[in-house]
Amino acid sequence: MTTVTDSTDVRRPQRVVTGAAPAANGARIGTSGRGFQIVSAIVLIVFAIIWLIPSLFALKTSLTDNGVAALGAGSILKDWNPTLHSYASFFHAGDIWNWYIASAITSVITAVLTVFFASMAAFALSRLRFRGRNFTLLLIVLGIMIPTQVLIVPIFQELNAMNLLNTYWSVIFPQVPAVIAVFIFKQFFDGIPADLEEAARIDGAGRWRVYWSVILPLSRPVLAAVTILTFVGVWNNLLLPLFVLTNPDLMTIPVGLATVQSSYGQRYADIQAGAILAALPLIILYLVFQRQIVEGVTGSGLKG
Amino acid sequence: MTTAAPPIVRERPRPAPAPGGPSRSPLRRGDPGPAWLFLAPFGIFYLAFLIGPTIFMIVASFFNTSLVHTDLGSFAGFKNYAEMLTRADFWSAMWHTLQFTIYTTPPLVILAFIFAVLTNRVRRGQWFFRLAFFMPYVLPSATISLIWVFVFTPATGLWALVESWFGITPGNGVLANPNTAMIGIAIATVWWTLGFNFVLYLAGLQEIPRELYEAAAVDGASNWAQIRYITLPLLSRTTTLVILLQIIASLKIFDQVYLMTGGGPGISTQVALGLITGTAFTDDRVGAASAASVLLFIVIVAVAVVRQLFDRSAARKEA
Structure with a gap:
């Protein structure tokens, strides 16, 4: 990287x-x-x-x-x-806690599922031979070009049909297939020398063991970068939760803040406190993981 | 970049393993089962939430679909498209999207380039400049919108205060005026997303071999000449990439507009995604919204294809 x-x-x-x-x-x-x-x-x-x-x-x-x-x-x-x-008044009013919880739950679960599933798919594409491999690679390239935001209406209807509206899953599921993550993982895995697997293979390790005990431990930097970027992306997403979460108790931070804007009127100090509180976890995350975030953004920007 | 490159595949000719001992050569070819097991979890979500909605969007665009019924509704043929392509607010939304692109792309490219080149050359305090320019990029759109709406508060806001320092009489507010509202959104956006281009340029600068500058310096080239004749041309690939990414991002703009102006005053800042969600969720006309979605989808994918082609040709040149 x-x-x-x-x-x-x-x-x-x-x-x-x-x-x-x-x-x-x-x-x-x-x-x-x-x-x-x-x-x-x-x-x-x-x-x-x-x-x-x-x-x-x-x-x-x-x-x-x-x-x-x-x-x-x-x-x-x-x-x-x-x-x-x-x-103090923000914390006292209590809504902010619900919003934090909603944002934390959806961001963490989406990040875990995305990293886990995307790295598995990337492992198959990088290390395994199978029929339809080239076609799968083509699907990945096509998937990168699909603007998911434009799919908001059909995604809403699909979640409605699945009875998932106003659940955290409605925010999580549509954000799991981040095709760019597969792409980033595959590139990283392609660069891992084959010899490192040899020993494990001679020891009789299966594909799962090679993925779990050889490839993943060697991929910590890229795993961290994708995890953090997915987390930030889900935390900041407004469009999807705005339409699929209408229950105030389930709203994520950006959706909750959108309601603050209209209902707080001239309470400017309160409004700005809300803006800062929404950003605070990300500011901390940025200060701690500066390198991973910058590298991840650069990687996905250049390759996506 | 690598999309064009043939994927690295391990091809080790191995004898067919004895039955019952598949674990001895787990990565041999010709056993597709496990590969598909690795692909399945991601593949299910890919089909359910990318391909599925894309197909449904296309299908629904030919029907009078609504939110309240689960079925597609009556067949409409191309009526939804005809309606969208003749609606004034559709073209106005498209124009506003273009307007936004025109306002934001030049500063986002030029300022990011300048900041990156200068940051790359200062010896101390790089962390500070990276913090200042990049930090806003990780903040939620809700936060940046609340901040900038407040900055643009009519008469009493920070923007009005700065205007009065320069002897300008603050008007009724940047965002409240149909002629300047989009400029206000563009300013907030440049402030918010410049960091992304900034780090892309910084990464591009890392790849320019130092020897080039050394050689130029030996020949007596000034710092400006080095930037003009080495940095600028060698970063042209990054610049094209940044511009294409910016166009794609502009076409998908929604958050800032929704939060800062709600598309107003009137429909003076309404953009494509705002029109689509309004048509679907407020007017309950999913068919018409789907037709607009398909049109926007086509435009964005067209730009994305240009991007891929550009990447491939650039990769070929590098090879």
Whole structure:
């Protein structure tokens, strides 16, 4: 996988140049390089601050009194009496707990099923020979191109016919066939040398043992990346749960938040606290698994 | 990339195993049973929730299907398509989708490229820039919509405050004006998804051999010249990919519009998926919604096919 995080790898050419091409222009390039560095850094810092402002402003608002927040952005910025009142009232109202539970259950189950089933399918495609293999590969490529969002109406009807509307399964099942996951796993498995299986095979291990005890343990990084990305994708999905979950007790975070927007009116601090609370688990997840998330996003973006 | 490459298959000529000892050569060819067992769990979901709905969508588009009845309803022929293709709000939704694509693609490509190239060149604090630019991408659309609707609050919002600093009289709000609502959605979207393109470009930058820059530097090429004549051309594949992915994502836009404007004011920001879900779930006209879905489906798959073809030709060139 591409190690995006390790971008220090591409070192500035100047340093090498001063070694390779002696004295003559080494110094000049060195200085221009430093000037470029400074300009780059300033441009980047300005934009990074612009990029951080909306989140920080939301955070600041969520820590402001509703009355002060209603007066406008200027009052929010000038206010220095931070309060956790909005968070407290959110937790007190109780809905947020239901939303967290719904989002956690659906995201975890979908991630587990997707990773398990997709890696099994990828193992078959990477390691086993069978009739219809090329056709199956074709189905995978076709599946990647299907825009699942556009299928929302037939999926709704199918879940309705299965009597699954307003159950967590209605959010889980349609998100399990993430074809891109099969693709990512297959690519990774293809890169695992065959010799590693030989020993297991000589020991009499069957296909399941090879998959479970040889391939999967060697695939931890890609397993982690796909698990996290699936989790994030399901947690953030709005379209599907919006239409298949109408029972307020079962709503996932994004659907619940959509109702906050319309029912909270001018309680800006409360609304922003809700926005932060919905994002909080993902912010933590991002800070912990930064590398896996960036690598996974890059991998699926480039290959999907 | 690898879709074109022939799959790596282990072909080890092995003697046929004695009956009762299949475990001795578990990976031999000619025993399809276990392979299908490995494929079945995913395959069932694939058929039930990808292929099945696709077929049902196509079938329902030719019927007067509704939500309340489980059957298809009466046969409609091409009436649903004729209706959609002559409805003004269908074309307006298509136009808004295109408008959204036009507004978001250039900044998402150009800014992401600039940020990535500069981040790749600064020596310290890369983690900070990655955090600033990429973090919004992992946040739920609900969070970003609540934040930006608040920023765009008429008269008292942060946007209005900044406008007043620059001597602009804040109007009745970016999202409340039919002429600027889509721009507001585009700004929120650029802020939200730029990180995705940013990391794709960072990954692309990793693959440019350092020797190229070294050689250019020896020849006295300035930093700008290096970017112009080495980085830009070598990242052209990433750029094409980013643009195609952006078009596909734009065609599927729903969340931001639903949460920020609800398609309004009026129908000034209504997009294809908003029209489809409205026609199906509000008007209870599944047949007509399916026809619109099929049309959108065709457009998206067409772009996706272009993407695949592009990937294949790029892979062939690399080989």
